[in-house]
Amino acid sequence: MSGMDLSLPTVQISLWRSDAVVHFDWLITVDLDAVPTxxxxxxxxxxxxxxxxxxxxxxxGVTQEQVDAAREEVSRDMG
Structure with a gap:
């Protein structure tokens, strides 16, 4: 990937696909300047x-229907 320094240590993680879809959808819609850090x-x-x-x-490439389904799946795990 361009811009990534391959000499830096990395970690491998596995995400549940629905989590990845929800994260991606949120990240492309949120104003990162408004996120408290x-x-x-x-x-x-x-x-x-x-x-x-x-x-x-x-x-x-996911559709809005797939995003909605992923949100539903992820929210089922909430206590």
Whole structure:
């Protein structure tokens, strides 16, 4: 991925697809400047997550119906 320093340590995580869809949908619609943060790195980390989801998954091609279904699935896990 362009802009990523491959010499830096990385971690691998697995996300439930529905979580990834919900995160992506939120990240593309939220104004990151309005999200409360304590440090500029937090905003950058969210932007980096969005970039990874955009370029390394098929998530950007989901329909609104799929987003709605993912939201429903994720919200079922709430206590």
């Amino acid at each position: 304590q440090h500029p790195a937090e905003k950058q980390a969210l932007a980096d997550l969005l970039t990874r989801l955009e370029h390394e998954t098929d998530i950007p």
